Amino acid sequence: MTSGTAEEFTSHRPRLFGLAYRLLGSAEEAEDAVHDAYLRWSGVDRAAIEHPGAWLAKVVTNLCVNRLTSARARREQYVGPWLPEPVFTRDGALGPMESAEQRDAVSTALLLLLERLTPTERAVYVLREAFGYTHRDIAGVLDLSEANCRQTYRRAVQRVATPEARFAPAVQRRQELVDSFVRAAREGDLAGLEKLLAEDVTWWSDGGGKVTAARRPLVGRDTVMRFLAGVLPRFPDGSALMGAEVNGAPAVVAHVGDLLVAVASFELRDAAVVQVRVVMNPEKLIFAGRQFTASSPTA
Numbered sequence: 001m002t003s004g005t006a007e008e009f010t011s012h013r014p015r016l017f018g019l020a021y022r023l024l025g026s027a028e029e030a031e032d033a034v035h036d037a038y039l040r041w042s043g044v045d046r047a048a049i050e051h052p053g054a055w056l057a058k059v060v061t062n063l064c065v066n067r068l069t070s071a072r073a074r075r076e077q078y079v080g081p082w083l084p085e086p087v088f089t090r091d092g093a094l095g096p097m098e099s100a101e102q103r104d105a106v107s108t109a110l111l112l113l114l115e116r117l118t119p120t121e122r123a124v125y126v127l128r129e130a131f132g133y134t135h136r137d138i139a140g141v142l143d144l145s146e147a148n149c150r151q152t153y154r155r156a157v158q159r160v161a162t163p164e165a166r167f168a169p170a171v172q173r174r175q176e177l178v179d180s181f182v183r184a185a186r187e188g189d190l191a192g193l194e195k196l197l198a199e200d201v202t203w204w205s206d207g208g209g210k211v212t213a214a215r216r217p218l219v220g221r222d223t224v225m226r227f228l229a230g231v232l233p234r235f236p237d238g239s240a241l242m243g244a245e246v247n248g249a250p251a252v253v254a255h256v257g258d259l260l261v262a263v264a265s266f267e268l269r270d271a272a273v274v275q276v277r278v279v280m281n282p283e284k285l286i287f288a289g290r291q292f293t294a295s296s297p298t299a
Contacts, residue, residue, distance in 0.1 A: 009041050012053055016060050018095045022126045023064035024071065025084035025111045027287035033063045057131075058141045061123050065142075068119035075115075079209030081217060083277050084111040085284045086263040088291045090245040103171075103248030105130045108265040108277055111247070113160045120144075121156040128153055171250075174268055175243075178250035181266070181273070182241050185252070188232050190225065197221045198272035208281035224276075236261075246288075258296050260289040 013034060020030035037059045049055045075082050087106070089097050094106045104110055114122050123142060127133040135153065139146045177196060184192030203224045207213025218224050236256060244253045246263055254262040263285065267275035279285065 005042070005046060008052060009038055009056070012056050014092070014095070015053070016056055017093075019057060019126070019131065020060050020064050021087065021094060022106065022111075022114075022130055023061065023122060024067060025114070026071075026284075027085045027087050028283075029067060029071070030064075031287070033060055033067060036063050054137075054140075061127065061141050065119040065123050068122065072119075079207075080213060080215035081204045081206050082115075083204060083206040083279050083284075084108055084247075086246045086251070086265065086279050086288045088244060088246055088288055088295070089248050091291065091295070093291065094248070097245070097248045100171075106248045108247050108249075109267050109275070110160075116159050117156050121152055121159065124149055124152045125156040125160065173271070174266075175250045177268060177271070177273065178243055178252060178266060182243050182252055185232065186241055190229055190232075193228060194221065194225055196273050197224060198269060198274045201273055202275055203227065204275070204277045206277070206279045206281055206284065208283065210282055211280050213278075213280050253292070255292065258293045260285050260292045263288060 016034050016037060017030055020033040021027055024030050024033065037056055040059055041056065046052075086108075087093050089106065095102065097103050097106075114125065117125060120142065124138055127138050127141060128135070133141070135146050135149045138144075138149045138153075142149070144152070181193065181196055183189075184196070199221050200219070201221050201224055203214070203218040205213035205215075205218075207215075214227070218227050239254060239256045239261065242253050242255070244251055244263075246253075246265055249265065251266065252264040253260065254264075262278055262280045264276055264278045266273050267277075
């Protein structure tokens with residue numbers, strides 16, 4: 001492969017990674033899919049490719065659709081709750097995060113809703129919603145009829161819809177709530193934490209059987225508070241909490257030095273936390289861990 005061809009692929013790589021991550025909910029698997037696309041790109045007759053960006057997007061999409069088929073079986077056997085891999089987004093890893101729509105498109109809440117879809121439904125939904133593809137373009141990517149794509153998209157939208165609209169507070173208010181959570185947790189202020197939680201809050205822990213974590217969701221403020229009362233005093237020596245932007249939203253990061261040990265994302269309703277989703281599985285923190293180390297002042 002010539003350096004020019006490699007450079008051309010590199011110019012498309014951020015968009016391809018963003019597409020693959022939205023389709024898979026896994027940064028590590030997204031990187032693998034992009035690498036596989038690179039191998040195909042390196043072996044293809046470049047003269048036969050009129051629009052490289054569109055060709056690469058088609059390759060990545062179909063690689064991800066195939067991966068999703070096998071991923072579904074693995075996730076059914078997953079130990080405890082399965083959550084998407086977190087990605088720090090302030091550095092543009094998943095593209096611009098300037099609008100509420102852009103942030104929502106990579107939110108943990110939406111990525112979980114996308115798990116309801118079949119691989120084809122997810123591909124159609126992501127291409128349409130996150131990348132603005134027309135139904136005609138999507139038909140070309142997935143080798144389907146345009147009518148089939150329209151029907152698949154309508155079905156996907158219906159399956160992703162929730163009984164109550166996913167309205168979140170303004171970004172500034174969300175940041176204030178997360179900052180308050182970090183401050184109260186650092187100080188062991190259980191009363192302060194309790195004030196931030198909705199009565200029907202649910203706490204999810206994804207340890208994947210690799211670390212100690214609750215294997216069922218904890219439901220209700222009283223249950224969550226009993227859990228926190230037991231966890232906070234046992235925080236490892238040298239560990240620290242800090243706020244960060246993860247998947248387009250304010251989040252809490254736990255680390256020991258440069259080692260990332262947990263990432264907590266929040267879903268808010270009005271002025272209270274209704275969902276806390278904590279990723280602790282070390283395998284799911286590999287990509288975010290590299291981002292965290294790279295951004296560390298000591299890196």
